[in-house]
Amino acid sequence: MGPRILLVDDEQxxxxxxxERLQMRDMDSYAAFDGPTALEQVRSHPPQILIIxxxxxxxxxxxxxxxxxxxxxxxxxxxxxxxxxEQDKINCMNLGASAYFQKPVDIDRLIAAIRxxxxxxxxxxxxxxxxxxxxxxxxxxx
Amino acid sequence: xxxxxxxxxxxxxFPDISGSHSGLNLKRKWKMIVLVTATLALSxxxxxxxxxFSLTRRTIETEANTGMLTSLNTIAAVxxxxxxxxxxxxxxxxxxxxxxxxxxxxxxxxxFLMDNTGRLLTPSVYYGASDSKTSLDAGLFSGAEGxxxxxxxxxxxxxxxxxxxxxxxxxxxxxxxxxxxxDLWLKPRLQLxxxxxxxxxxxLLSIMGMATFLVSRIHKSERMRIEALHHEEHAxxxxxxxxxxxxxxxxxxxxxxxxxxxxxxxxxxxxxxxQARPDQRLLPLAEDVLEAVKRCGTITRxxxxxxxxxxxxxxxxxxxxxxxxxxxxxxxxxxxxxxxINVPPVPKIPxxxxxxxxxxxxxxxxxxxxxxxxxxTGTLTxxxxxxxxxxxxxxxxxxxxxxxxxxxxxxxxxxxTTRTDRWGGGLGLAITYGLIREMGxxxxxxxxxxxxxxxxxxxxxxxxxxxxxxxxxxxxGSEMTMSAKPVDxxxxxxxxAKS
Numbered sequence: 001m002g003p004r005i006l007l008v009d010d011e012q013x014x015x016x017x018x019x020e021r022l023q024m025r026d027m028d029s030y031a032a033f034d035g036p037t038a039l040e041q042v043r044s045h046p047p048q049i050l051i052i053x054x055x056x057x058x059x060x061x062x063x064x065x066x067x068x069x070x071x072x073x074x075x076x077x078x079x080x081x082x083x084x085x086e087q088d089k090i091n092c093m094n095l096g097a098s099a100y101f102q103k104p105v106d107i108d109r110l111i112a113a114i115r116x117x118x119x120x121x122x123x124x125x126x127x128x129x130x131x132x133x134x135x136x137x138x139x140x141x142x
Numbered sequence: 143x144x145x146x147x148x149x150x151x152x153x154x155x156f157p158d159i160s161g162s163h164s165g166l167n168l169k170r171k172w173k174m175i176v177l178v179t180a181t182l183a184l185s186x187x188x189x190x191x192x193x194x195f196s197l198t199r200r201t202i203e204t205e206a207n208t209g210m211l212t213s214l215n216t217i218a219a220v221x222x223x224x225x226x227x228x229x230x231x232x233x234x235x236x237x238x239x240x241x242x243x244x245x246x247x248x249x250x251x252x253x254f255l256m257d258n259t260g261r262l263l264t265p266s267v268y269y270g271a272s273d274s275k276t277s278l279d280a281g282l283f284s285g286a287e288g289x290x291x292x293x294x295x296x297x298x299x300x301x302x303x304x305x306x307x308x309x310x311x312x313x314x315x316x317x318x319x320x321x322x323x324x325d326l327w328l329k330p331r332l333q334l335x336x337x338x339x340x341x342x343x344x345x346l347l348s349i350m351g352m353a354t355f356l357v358s359r360i361h362k363s364e365r366m367r368i369e370a371l372h373h374e375e376h377a378x379x380x381x382x383x384x385x386x387x388x389x390x391x392x393x394x395x396x397x398x399x400x401x402x403x404x405x406x407x408x409x410x411x412x413x414x415x416x417q418a419r420p421d422q423r424l425l426p427l428a429e430d431v432l433e434a435v436k437r438c439g440t441i442t443r444x445x446x447x448x449x450x451x452x453x454x455x456x457x458x459x460x461x462x463x464x465x466x467x468x469x470x471x472x473x474x475x476x477x478x479x480x481x482x483i484n485v486p487p488v489p490k491i492p493x494x495x496x497x498x499x500x501x502x503x504x505x506x507x508x509x510x511x512x513x514x515x516x517x518x519t520g521t522l523t524x525x526x527x528x529x530x531x532x533x534x535x536x537x538x539x540x541x542x543x544x545x546x547x548x549x550x551x552x553x554x555x556x557x558x559t560t561r562t563d564r565w566g567g568g569l570g571l572a573i574t575y576g577l578i579r580e581m582g583x584x585x586x587x588x589x590x591x592x593x594x595x596x597x598x599x600x601x602x603x604x605x606x607x608x609x610x611x612x613x614x615x616x617x618x619g620s621e622m623t624m625s626a627k628p629v630d631x632x633x634x635x636x637x638x639a640k641s
Contacts, residue, residue, distance in 0.1 A: 011396055017403040024410050082395030085446070103399035104439045107406050 003118040005029040006047035008038040008064060009080070010056045018051075021107060027114070035059025042068055047075060048121045049114055054081035054088060062095065069096045074124055076117030080105055151354050153361035168357050168364075175353040183345055191338050195331055202327040207289050210303040214314055215287065217253075222308045231263065234312055235272070238264045252317040255307075256280065268294045268317055283313045291320060383555070384576065391442035398438050405431045458495045461526055461534070462488040468505040469524075472513060481516055484523045491528055494603050500577040507570040508538040508597050515542030515595060533583075536599040544591040553587065 005027055009015040015031045022029040030047075032038035035058055042050070050068060054061035065077055079092045082103040089100045098120070099113040153168040224241075225233050234255055247253060247267050254272075255263040260280040262272050269276040282290055287305035294300050299320040306313045408428045412420050469483055476483055505524070512522045520541040527535045545553060554575040578585045583601035 011400060014396070014400045014403055017400070017407050021403065021407050021410050024414050082399065083392045102443065103395040104402040104435050105399060106436075107403075 002027040003049050003114060003121070004047045005049040005051060005114065006038060006041055007031045007051045008033075008035070008056070008061070009051075009053040010034060011053070022111075022114075025111065035061075035064045038064055039067055042072060042075070046072055049076050049078065049117050051078045051080050051110075051114075054079060054092075055083045062091070065092065065095050065097060074121060076121055078110070078113055078117065080110070151358050151361075153357055168361055171360070172353050172357045175356065176350055179349045179353070180346055183349065184342055187338065187342070187345075191334070195335075198331060199327050203323060206323050206326070207303070210301075210316060210318075211287055211289065211305065214303050214305045214316055218305045218307045218314045221255075221312075221314065222310070225307070225310060231257065231310075231312070234307075234310070235263050250318040250322050253314070255312050255314055258311045258313070263312065266315075266317070268296075268298075268300065278315075280313070283315065292317075379555075383572075387445040391445040394438070395442055398435060398442070402432065402435045402439075405435065456495050456497055458493070459498050459501060461491060461494060461501075464498065464501050465505060465524055465526070468502060468509060471506065472509055475513060476522070479513065479517070480519045481513055482521045484521055486523075486525050488526045489528050491526075491534055491603060494534060496581050496601065497577075500581060504574050504577050504599070505538075507574045511570060512538060512540035512542060512595070515544075516540050517542065520594075530600075532603050534601045534603060536601065537596055538599070539594060539596040541594040544593055544595055545587070545589040546591055547589075550587060550589060554585075 002025070005019075005022055007015045007019050007022075007029060008031070009018075010033055012031075012033055015033065019029040019031045030041070030045075032041050034056055038050075038052070041047075050064075052061040052064050061079060061081065065079070068075055068077065073096075076098045077096065078099045078101065079089075079097050080101045080103065081088070084092075084100065084102055092100055098117050101110060101113070153172070220241075221234065221237060224237050238255060242253075247265075249267060252267040254266040254269070256276070256278065257263060258280050260276055260278050262269060262274055262276055265271045266276075269278060277295055278292075282292065282302070283304040283306070285306075287303075289301060289303045292300050292302050294317075300317045301320045301323065303316045303318075304313050405428050409425065409432070412425050412428070465485060465488065469485070472483070509522060509524070516522070523537070523539045525537045525539075527537075529535050554571050575585060578599060578601070581601055583599060585600075586598045587595065588598070589595040
């Protein structure tokens with residue numbers, strides 16, 4: 001079985017379709033339509049990869065990113081947004097996101113990023129098994 | 143002869159369109175200045191000269207008349223005293239011949255005696271020999287003494303001074319030409335008048351010169367002000383178009399990705415889950431949709447690039463390296479088209495710093511445009527000079543088809559394009575313009591149809607500090623917060639002032 005992926009976006013049509021496409025590629029993907037639900041899901045059912053939109057009503061993507069990085073630093077986070085600027089990209093990467101995509105996204109590039117993230121998660125897991133400790137942060141260094 | 147139109151100042155034919163920025167009628171202003179100054183300067187001069195003229199004339203006339211009468215009276219007194227013993231008429235004659243044998247009479251000194259009937263006792267220059275009856279009317283010389291204007295028989299205007307000799311019926315008359323007196327005062331006065339006319343001429347010329355100078359200065363500064371206003375308007379318009387564009391681009395990206403993913407799903411369904419009998423046309427159709435989505439994505443990305451006002455990273459940049467990097471990207475295209483790329487040696491510009499990616503983008507856009515404009519063959523020249531202190535001048539010239547002059551003002555506007563292929567989004571120059579303005583530079587264009595186009599960039603050696611570090615954008619009619627903030631003009635001005 002492939003990586004477990006949580007997709008967070010208020011565009012329901014988009015997020016459900018993308019989830020379906022990822023499932024077709026043997027990835028265990030499920031969707032949340034807002035920030036609080038996503039955090040809830042992360043708590044109850046932590047994914048390995050988290051794909052977040054930046055602009056969402058209520059709680060925006062940056063907040064979700066910060067909170068998840070605090071509680072679950074091991075989760076690889078990919079930003080997928082229609083609104084980003086270069087500055088947003090830099091901010092997100094500094095906060096620990098592993099990849100940043102601007103909509104409309106090419107599915108192959110997204111999948112490549114997911115696979116890379118999954119590799120990171122798995123090697124982290126192995127390290128954890130070896131050294132019996134979690135990496136403190138997954139912060140991205142430019 | 144000097145051609146008159148050369149002397150004519152620029153503002154003379156400057157159209158004064160009501161509702162234009164100027165609202166000044168410079169020609170009228172010039173006339174007003176000349177008229178008022180000339181009146182103020184010249185009227186005292188003219189009035190003083192006229193007063194002096196008439197005063198002098200009267201003084202000289204009075205003096206001359208008094209002098210003539212005094213001398214007549216003296217002679218008359220002598221004659222009167224000598225005639226007391228002898229009969230007046232014959233005595234007077236004898237006395238005259240004896241006393242004034244060598245009397246120097248002439249046109250201006252015709253001295254003679256006559257009696258009250260008009261008969262001459264002594265000869266006169268104008269009225270002939272003695273004892274003759276003259277045409278002179280003795281009635282003219284009534285009274286003891288006086289001066290009258292008469293006419294000689296030949297028509298010469300004469301001034302006649304007379305005095306009656308006491309105790310006799312005789313009158314002593316002196317005639318002189320009326321003109322003589324006028325000659326006395328008019329000649330020097332006329333010289334003075336010439337001098338006056340010459341000075342009036344000089345004064346008028348200098349007033350006109352001053353007025354022309356002043357109004358030309360007004361005209362020049364007015365024109366500069368209007369140009370600056372136009373520039374500002376243009377920049378503002380581009381900025382607001384940019385804001386609108388980025389808003390539209392952001393809003394379109396979301397539904398665009400729904401189309402993208404849904405179509406992707408269709409393709410997935412067709413390819414990953416081998417369906418029993420799919421229609422053969424479905425897959426290519428879905429791929430066409432994806433292709434169209436990609437194009438839309440390119441356009442929205444270009445729009446965002448155009449509207450991008452995020453913090454550029456100012457760093458020391460080697461201009462030569464940037465140019466060679468850009469040319470490397472274009473080399474293949476240029477070689478295929480048989481286009482020569484000519485880069486004169488780039489001078490070292492100490493301390494040149496700017497946003498490197500912006501500079502690359504600027505060169506790339508301009509060079510791509512040039513290559514497109516040239517078509518099959520031509521020469522692209524990128525020349526960098528360090529002419530003005532603090533500024534770098536870059537000239538990007540091509541030998542392409544040129545831009546018609548009516549299109550020149552529009553080329554920096556977004557979506558203006560002449561390209562018919564689908565990649566010509568019409569944003570290249572708009573982006574370039576935005577980037578250059580962000581760097582605190584300026585771009586100008588010169589073009590001749592069928593000869594070529596030259597873009598002249600002026601960039602400051604030290605780029606101004608970038609603005610809006612927080613990168614917040616307030617988009618119209620939207621609650622979006624995630625974007626770069628366009629630099630408003632006040633901020634920009636402040637930044638320039640600081641830098």
